[in-house]
Amino acid sequence: MNDRVVPEPERRRRRPTKQGTVLSAEVIVSTALRLLHQHGSEALTVRRLGAALGADPSAIYRYFHSTDDLLLAIADELIGHAQRDWRATGDWQSDLRGIGLCLHAAYQAHPQAALLAAYRTTGRANETRAVETILGILRGAGFPDQEAVAIYHAFVDQGLAFAAQDAAAAALPDAARAADLDVWRRHYARLSPETHPHIAATARLLVTDMRRSGYPLALDLLLAAAADRLGRHLAARP
Amino acid sequence: MNDRVVPEPERRRRRPTKQGTVLSAEVIVSTALRLLHQHGSEALTVRRLGAALGADPSAIYRYFHSTDDLLLAIADELIGHAQRDWRATGDWQSDLRGIGLCLHAAYQAHPQAALLAAYRTTGRANETRAVETILGILRGAGFPDQEAVAIYHAFVDQGLAFAAQDAAAAALPDAARAADLDVWRRHYARLSPETHPHIAATARLLVTDMRRSGYPLALDLLLAAAADRLGRHLAARP
DNA sequence: CTTTTCCGGTCAATGGCGTTGTCATAAGGT
DNA sequence: ACCTTATGACAACGCCATTGACCGGAAAAG
Numbered sequence: 110m111n112d113r114v115v116p117e118p119e120r121r122r123r124r125p126t127k128q129g130t131v132l133s134a135e136v137i138v139s140t141a142l143r144l145l146h147q148h149g150s151e152a153l154t155v156r157r158l159g160a161a162l163g164a165d166p167s168a169i170y171r172y173f174h175s176t177d178d179l180l181l182a183i184a185d186e187l188i189g190h191a192q193r194d195w196r197a198t199g200d201w202q203s204d205l206r207g208i209g210l211c212l213h214a215a216y217q218a219h220p221q222a223a224l225l226a227a228y229r230t231t232g233r234a235n236e237t238r239a240v241e242t243i244l245g246i247l248r249g250a251g252f253p254d255q256e257a258v259a260i261y262h263a264f265v266d267q268g269l270a271f272a273a274q275d276a277a278a279a280a281l282p283d284a285a286r287a288a289d290l291d292v293w294r295r296h297y298a299r300l301s302p303e304t305h306p307h308i309a310a311t312a313r314l315l316v317t318d319m320r321r322s323g324y325p326l327a328l329d330l331l332l333a334a335a336a337d338r339l340g341r342h343l344a345a346r347p
Numbered sequence: 348m349n350d351r352v353v354p355e356p357e358r359r360r361r362r363p364t365k366q367g368t369v370l371s372a373e374v375i376v377s378t379a380l381r382l383l384h385q386h387g388s389e390a391l392t393v394r395r396l397g398a399a400l401g402a403d404p405s406a407i408y409r410y411f412h413s414t415d416d417l418l419l420a421i422a423d424e425l426i427g428h429a430q431r432d433w434r435a436t437g438d439w440q441s442d443l444r445g446i447g448l449c450l451h452a453a454y455q456a457h458p459q460a461a462l463l464a465a466y467r468t469t470g471r472a473n474e475t476r477a478v479e480t481i482l483g484i485l486r487g488a489g490f491p492d493q494e495a496v497a498i499y500h501a502f503v504d505q506g507l508a509f510a511a512q513d514a515a516a517a518a519l520p521d522a523a524r525a526a527d528l529d530v531w532r533r534h535y536a537r538l539s540p541e542t543h544p545h546i547a548a549t550a551r552l553l554v555t556d557m558r559r560s561g562y563p564l565a566l567d568l569l570l571a572a573a574a575d576r577l578g579r580h581l582a583a584r585p
Numbered sequence: 586c587t588t589t590t591c592c593g594g595t596c597a598a599t600g601g602c603g604t605t606g607t608c609a610t611a612a613g614g615t
Numbered sequence: 616a617c618c619t620t621a622t623g624a625c626a627a628c629g630c631c632a633t634t635g636a637c638c639g640g641a642a643a644a645g
Contacts, residue, residue, distance in 0.1 A: 113634090126595095154630085227512075230528075237534070245545040254548060259564055267561065270505075270512035273508065277511075289467060318497060323503070327501040331565060337571065362622055404604090406622075
């Protein structure tokens with residue numbers, strides 16, 4: 110049912126729902142984010158979303174073609190959140206680091222939504238703006254186009270992949286999350302040096318290190334290697 | 348319904364199903380993997396699995412407490428697959444590259460199961476063996492313990508995060524996956540150079556590059572930066 | 586101010602899903 | 616050969632997303 114959805118800017122007649130609320134794509138997306146945040150990812154069903162909005166579930170299809178369409182809107186909203194907190198500094202490395210960390214932080218703020226959204230390409234406004242910004246930073250730094258695109262790809266995919274990974278951990282039920290962390294203390298930290306010398310030698314370090322996200326270091330390594338490549342490009346073609 | 352499931356080693360009576368097949372946990376897991384592989388992620392439902400087995404759907408619950416229990420069994424099977432294809436070469440960089448790519452490939456072969464496996468710390472035999480191997484490679488290369496653990500963490504998380512990311516993309520319903528890829532051709536490749544100069548300048552490169560996984564480059568960048576750090580460590584303390 | 590249009594919320598129904606309570610029967614130990 | 620019980624089959628429950636028909640009322644036209 111394509112013709113069911115009227116594009117947002119052309120909407121004119123807003124009729125209050127039976128229970129009094131006035132719907133809009135924006136209201137639906139933010140309510141969905143609230144549902145995900147409060148009750149976990151199983152909570153996001155059309156029926157529950159309808160109930161939370163005080164509307165019939167099918168009313169949502171007046172604003173989104175399908176639940177997948179809604180999901181893409183949620184994904185773009187998250188990207189928008191990430192961009193709100195970021196400012197350019199002029200230095201390409203710290204700019205990219207800032208973008209990566211902002212993205213990661215925005216996704217951590219809504220782990221359940223991040224899990225569903227991090228894997229999608231929306232092509233919507235916020236995503237498009239982010240792509241343009243990042244490509245601009247890389248090309249401005251002097252990366253040739255092909256290299257800029259390759260680094261862009263690695264940078265963005267890595268950021269999204271870690272965001273989803275850490276979101277998944279955060280979104281686990283409390284018991285499961287605690288149990289997974291405990292594996293490092295209860296299992297790995299007790300292995301014998303005879304059978305597992307390398308684990309035994311580094312057990313204490315592992316226990317503390319694995320509590321944190323691996324993203325900051327992975328990001329810094331990526332940026333350092335990219336800088337190295339840039340240096341060689343600039344040396345070759347001055 | 349816990350008491351419904353009898354642990355596999357204690358099973359004695361194997362009754363053939365109405366259509367003649369004899370069930371077992373192993374048969375169910377491999378049939379599920381085949382279903383996933385042949386017909387995509389929507390194909391794995393208890394009902395379809397029952398049909399594929401020539402059994403009533405509810406018979407599956409004699410072997411697994413729930414579909415999640417079944418999926419964990421599938422995931423466990425996958426971890427074994429991941430380690431079968433790798434051999435040590437003696438060079439730490441190509442060893443790690445090989446492990447990363449093998450992991451990625453094994454997960455890509457069964458994306459739907461990979462999505463569930465990538466986020467968990469099991470502490471079981473196969474995982475433990477992998478941790479020991481990777482730490483051994485890093486410490487053998489000369490990384491000091493703290494650095495070895497940090498690099499280990501970044502390397503493994505990166506590999507798992509990308510495995511899950513690319514698995515998620517592959518596990519999307521066909522329509523959604525095609526739509527996401529098309530966004531690069533239909534949306535980004537048509538943006539005006541006036542409003543989006545950097546995207547417009549690199550549109551052709553983006554369209555081709557974004558079809559592939561960003562992991563190989565991200566992995567190489569991580570390894571290159573790690574090698575650089577190692578060089579500085581060895582120079583400082585010969 | 587009245588009339589017409591048609592957006593957009595509601596209702597009811599469809600076909601799918603995971604899961605479970607109950608029953609019947611064949612396999613295995615005795 | 617008998618008895619127990621494991622295990623497969625059946626039917627039902629309550630979810631789910633999605634859709635077509637309906638119609639009230641707000642906006643637009645006169």
